[in-house]
Amino acid sequence: MPQLSQSIVVSPPAGVPQSVTDWVTSIAELTKPDTVHWCDGSLAERDQLYAQMVDSGMFVELNQDKRPGCYLARSAPSDVARVESRTFICSENPDDAGPTNNWANPTTMRETLHRVFEGSMRGRTMYVIPFSMGPLGGPISKLGIEITDSPYVVVSMRMMTRMGTPALERINAGEYWVPAVHSVGCPLIDEAGNRHAEVAWPCNDDKYICHFPETREIWSYGSGYGGNALLGKKCYALRIASVLARDEDWLAEHMLILRVTRESDGRQFHLTAAFPSACGKTNLAMLRPTIPGWKVETIGDDIAWMRPGRDGRLYAINPEAGFFGVAPGTSEKTNPTALHALDHDTIFTNVALTDDGDVWWEGMTKQPPSHLIDWQGNDWTPTSGRPAAHPNSRFTVHAGQAESIAPDWEAPQGVPVDAILFGGRRSRTVPLISEAYDWNHGVFVGATVSSRQTAAAEGAVGALRRDPFAMLPFCGYNMADYWAHWLKMGELLGDQAPLIFQVNWFRRDADDHFLWPGFGDNSRAIEWALRRVAGEVPAVDAISGRLPASGDLNIDGLDLPAERLAMLFALDPDAWDEEADLSEEYFAQFGDRVPAELRRQLEALRTRITEARQPESSKNLVTA
Ligand code: GTP
Ligand code: SPV
Ligand code: MN
16 A cells, blocks of 8 residues: 655755755644645646546546537535635734635644644645646746645646746745645545545545645645636735735735726726625626727736836836636627637636536536536536526636737736725615825725625625725735735835726616626726826715816717616715715724724715715716
8 A cells, every 4th residue: 555654755846945955844744745746837737637536536628629628517516616714824923814814823723734634635745736826937926835635726736826837936936935735634544544536626625725824825725616726816815915915015915906908099098996805806807898998908817017117206016827717707799808708728717518518607608508417527407497507617727818818918017906995795875986185085995895795715605794905814814904004015116006996887776787787898998087187077066076177988889767777877866875984893803903094084075975965966977
């Protein structure tokens, strides 16, 4: 029986420093895999893993005539989304994690992790994945090594990051890297030496997604899904990177990056936008304007790393190399660009399988097929009374496959940011678009974002929750300190700081129907924001910020009666008063760590509410 003991040889490739070998050896000694494989990132390696996963039942090969290079994975029903309740920030001091994070004592957590990782890879291969977040060698990019026992993680990391030998060579040359350890927690050989049958989706009911901000380490156990397991994404590029960014004067954000070019004069604008999980980042990143004169190119759909450049402006890169996007709702109507990107070389997880070996999900077509195999592998018909695809089913695809990708999306220095958008799912209160009065007001707007919860994480879907900067589940330190960091960045950027806007595509009428068509028509709101950046249009001061003046929002060709347009911008002082009370309550839990400036912003908001109540105030009406 293959038994890895103290004598394990991890056989590193030539040039690997002793410190890296020692770390990999220590993890192998702890987890006791059968073999250790150093990933080179080659096509041959990928194809070998694909074949092995088809063999083991983890992958279903899709119809290769219809979807060449495409596979379907079905996860365990207990492992379908991020697990926020099992995500921990293990800082020395609990106050450094803050009230919105789960804190765990680092010493105790290390003991727990040691216990659960002990022998957790028995009978499996341990993969060593060197990767770069951001273009290799770029001034904003950073390296990491993920150790995992999941081949699904290996092939996903190959699409989502720059993975393999070139990244390892930079580590060999002595560049900084972050260690990340992952196990699905499902050994194939038990302690007594008995071998168990492989399952389609190995995982463990006990889950730990742990971050050590002081030592900058990631340890993840028990889940093989998405952000729990692809550790370059939320664990590194947001939770650990937000800590690095705080210490090094940059920003690691849950934001898409977009370039919009005005065809009349060729002027380019760059936007970033923070929306909570499953609230439209991928859709906006691939926007197809319904108004003439604008061209949109995609740079990123989920994460932005932003740094002041030598010219004093803020520059953004996409640290990822692929999209891990929400499948349901993706259609020829809502996001044709994403749909077309999935024609080939895509990994689908938890979508439905058609009788001819293709994929389907809710919203892909108006008429569902008459028969499907659902995401759990069961027969499904339109009368089954349950979704065929899991609401958090996803596609994993290389970013270069999107026809909207900017030709220079991998430019290592990034793109200069002109405007930053904050948004969420709000049925009432928040207008379609509103410009912050200045950077500090924008930080207040970001800090007070609320949104209806989606299926991207476990929990009550539909419940309204605070999600400041769309970073609630992703900020690696005290959220109030994070707000202070944003205020400080505003000081550093001075008058070169991007303009900040709040948007809401999700406002509803009394019958609960969306007031705004959304998707491609969001270009209309973007156009107004960019004309503000260019200093070409005036704006009207209001409670929430500055609104478009009458007639400035382009609604040509839109079937939007004047009263519905007015409803999209209606600002009810009573509702805003309630909002201000809730913000004050929310801030209270952070005690005196809340920056004084945000309290001043709250007072300024209350003053604007009082002013709006004056009978002569007729400010808040936007009309065509
Ligand atoms: P993560 O990958 O989880 O961080 O999320 P994301 O923000 O990239 O989510 P994504 O763009 O995939 O959001 C998808 C959901 O938002 C789908 O249900 C879409 O139908 C919905 N959505 C996106 N844009 C709009 C819009 O303009 N209007 C409306 N009503 N829904 C939208
Ligand atoms: C999100 O939940 O914001 C995602 C998906 O982007 S995951 O990578 O699973 O976190
Ligand atoms: Mn996300």
